[in-house]
Amino acid sequence: MxxxxxxxxxxxxxxxxxxxxxxxxxxxxxxxxxxxxxxxxxxxxxxxxxxxxxxxxxxxxxxxxxxxxxxxxxxxxxxxxxxxxxxxxxxxxxxxxxxxxxxxxxxxxxxxxxxxxxxxxxxxxxxxxxxxxxxxxxxxxxxxxxxxxxxxxxxxxxxxxxxxxxxxxxxxxxxxxxxxxxxxxxxxxxxxxxxxxxxxxxxxxxxxxxxxxxxxxxxxxxxxxxxxxxxxxxxxxxxxxxxxxxxxxxRQHQTTDTASCGLKALNLGLGYHSGDDGGEVFADFLQLIGSRLQSLGLYAMGSYPISMASIGQACPQLTDLVIQDMELSNPSAFCLDVERSHCKLKCLRLVNAFSSNDQITRFAQTIATSSSHMAQHLTELGISGSEASCRLDETNVQTFLSMLQTNHKLTYVSLGMNVELQTLHDENFRRHHGEPLPIVKDKLPTVNKLAFLSAVRGRQQATTELDDGVLTHILGFAANCATRAVRIHYDD
Structure with missing residues (x-):
């Protein structure tokens, strides 16, 4: 400049x-x-x-x-x-x-x-x-x-x-x-x-x-x-x-006041790492910077194998996690590591993180169990893979469909799969899109919900002046019960 x-x-x-x-x-x-x-x-x-x-x-x-x-x-x-x-x-x-x-x-x-x-x-x-x-x-x-x-x-x-x-x-x-x-x-x-x-x-x-x-x-x-x-x-x-x-x-540093100051969310894109110490180095990095993080997005190239145990230990306040193109060092224990940590993950997105379909199946089975610590807190989930890692197969898709029958906390699910699986199971997933869930959503404060409702319950029959699309959105925002959104897409 x-x-x-x-x-x-x-x-x-x-x-x-x-x-x-x-x-x-x-x-x-x-x-x-x-x-x-x-x-x-x-x-x-x-x-x-x-x-x-x-x-x-x-x-x-x-x-x-x-x-x-x-x-x-x-x-x-x-x-x-x-x-x-x-x-x-x-x-x-x-x-x-x-x-x-x-x-x-x-x-x-x-x-x-x-x-x-x-x-x-x-x-x-x-x-x-x-x-x-x-x-x-x-x-x-x-x-x-x-x-x-x-x-x-x-x-x-x-x-x-x-x-x-x-x-x-x-x-x-x-x-x-x-x-x-x-x-x-x-x-x-x-x-x-x-x-x-x-x-x-x-x-x-x-x-x-x-x-x-x-x-x-x-x-x-x-x-x-x-x-x-x-x-x-x-x-x-x-x-x-x-x-x-x-x-x-x-001036003493603020060890207790974490609410007003300090980084709460970090999205980090890392360059290519060719050594064999990437996982250890990254775990050390998280230990230094992760204590106050509530949201973490990791995007990397090369060898950065990291376990959920390391992430949970370094970031005990974590609620949102994205891992893309980073190898999970112990993917079979991912859910168990979450259970053992203090994290209460609400939003989770994993892209090219799993190395086998069995690991994906076990993950879906875990969040299908209502007694699971992870299933009790998780509300948004995204899973996808590629030829470089592992794509969803027929067994994975069937397991996720079964999971949607028993898990009533997930309000948003996004799954990546190949064209054949998407075509075959599109109708099955559509049955779960828009279904009501027995949970109270937290999109808007009560006063805002009442303001929306006043538009359709006010004078001169305001409902006659609103088209069906607008009216549906208003009632959707004002509703107390959440509905599920399910999205399936092609893996890149």
């Missing part, structure tokens, strides 16, 4: 116009406008996440910030990525975030670790005040070194100042609590902040900014006798004179 475009976008976002979705891409600036662009991009990022000051006051949520952001990072350099993550990490308005092209093929192993650490600081740390609750990230494959780097960022509560070739060792994690950064400094308006260049060994460049408003800034390094390194939302890390801090306080 050019400096003029960032200025226009910043003005547009603070104009009071309501934006529900905002999509943009970050592009590396030319050397001629490199230094000047940092300030314009920083102000724009603060604004779009809901932090920009105006007229001496921070912008109200209704005037600045967008609830849904989609960001292209394909041509984003290091300082822009750090600036973006620093803004995300203290966002006050943005609820949903999609990051595309975070990792390029030209990235070195050092840059990939550095980016993962910034993402961990922005989205996964325990002390976050960020408003972001749902995130989609397309990322490079995970390695053991990457998970160690993420662990350092989370437990030290600090992002990396520079792109470093140093690889974190396991034994280094034992002393993380000793150098955890939970302090913040209070700095007054017009304090000079020297922005650090992440590619220059942490040295302050020629770029500097003046603080636009009195602010608390997170101190991430106080080893220097004269200076602090602080995180400046929208700008990354900056160096500031210690004497400029009028107050320094230790």
């Amino acid at each position: 050019s400096w003029s475009l960032t200025q226009r976008l910043t003005s547009l976002l603070t104009s009071g116009l309501p934006f529900s979705l905002f999509a943009f891409s970050l592009k590396k600036p030319t050397e001629e406008n490199y230094e000047g662009m940092r300030e314009y991009v920083g102000r724009f990022l603060r604004t779009v996440c809901g932090q920009a000051p105006r007229d001496g006051h921070f912008v109200d949520a209704k005037q600045g910030g967008v609830k849904m952001l989609s960001v292209g990072c394909h041509d984003c350099d290091e300082w822009q990525f750090a600036a973006l993550c620093s803004a995300i990490g203290s966002a006050s308005v943005t609820k949903r975030l999609a990051l595309y092209g975070v990792y390029s093929r030209s990235d070195t192993a050092e840059v990939r670790r550095w980016k993962w650490q910034w993402l961990a600081y922005a989205l996964f740390r325990t002390s976050t005040d960020s408003s972001v609750q749902r995130a989609l990230i397309t990322a490079h494959h995970l390695t053991h070194e990457v998970t160690l780097a993420i662990a350092v960022a989370i437990h030290s509560n600090s992002p990396p100042a520079t792109v470093s070739a140093e690889i974190v060792r396991d034994e280094s994690l034992l002393n993380l609590d000793a150098w955890r950064h939970d302090t913040s400094g209070y700095f007054v308006k017009d304090t000079e902040l020297k922005l650090l260049d992440p590619t220059q060994g942490g040295n302050g460049g020629s770029a500097s900014i003046l603080l636009e408003e009195d602010s608390w800034l997170h101190i991430v390094n106080d080893d220097d006798d004269d200076n602090f390194n602080v995180v400046v939302p929208g700008f990354g890390i900056a160096r500031v004179d210690k004497f400029c801090a009028t107050q320094v306080e230790r």
Whole structure:
């Protein structure tokens, strides 16, 4: 983005116009406008996440910030990525975030670790005040070194100042609590902040900014006798004179307040992994980031064998789970692992996750049993396969049809199968589509249901003015009892 475009976008976002979705891409600036662009991009990022000051006051949520952001990072350099993550990490308005092209093929192993650490600081740390609750990230494959780097960022509560070739060792994690950064400094308006260049060994460049408003800034390094390194939302890390801090306080991370802050839903697309340690690495990754997740979508290529036991242990609050193109290391024990975990899965979608038809049959038999822990909570289910994994066969289809006879909790079922099976059993599945279920649905609050009903029970016989289709939808929304939706489709 050019400096003029960032200025226009910043003005547009603070104009009071309501934006529900905002999509943009970050592009590396030319050397001629490199230094000047940092300030314009920083102000724009603060604004779009809901932090920009105006007229001496921070912008109200209704005037600045967008609830849904989609960001292209394909041509984003290091300082822009750090600036973006620093803004995300203290966002006050943005609820949903999609990051595309975070990792390029030209990235070195050092840059990939550095980016993962910034993402961990922005989205996964325990002390976050960020408003972001749902995130989609397309990322490079995970390695053991990457998970160690993420662990350092989370437990030290600090992002990396520079792109470093140093690889974190396991034994280094034992002393993380000793150098955890939970302090913040209070700095007054017009304090000079020297922005650090992440590619220059942490040295302050020629770029500097003046603080636009009195602010608390997170101190991430106080080893220097004269200076602090602080995180400046929208700008990354900056160096500031210690004497400029009028107050320094230790702020404990929020270990109990999981309701208001922190990521609740993550959709993660991982690149190809060719090693034989993918499952172990991914299990370690989930242990680091999964404690607050309620929804998890995993999309991967290569070898990431993971068990439901590992997922359940790392994500005890999980209610929604999607696994696509990831190998289940112990698919036969999938349902048993769910039973043993604290998860209460309500929505489950498995694509190319099973390796044999017997495993699919056992899965369907389990959720057909009313006493099953999984059957008691599951309301939405999607199963499909391909030639690369395992497609539903005749026995699987018959088992799912039998399951629909006994399971009265599933309100939505989607099954992928070949053309022959779909043609043969289409009528059998249609019998279950739209059938009433003996459960109370939770689509709308009672007051909304009453509002819908008033449209057909009001004055002047409003029903005569509504066609059958509209009337059916109104009564469907207002109804207390749920109906089942069954969808069968061709496997790709």
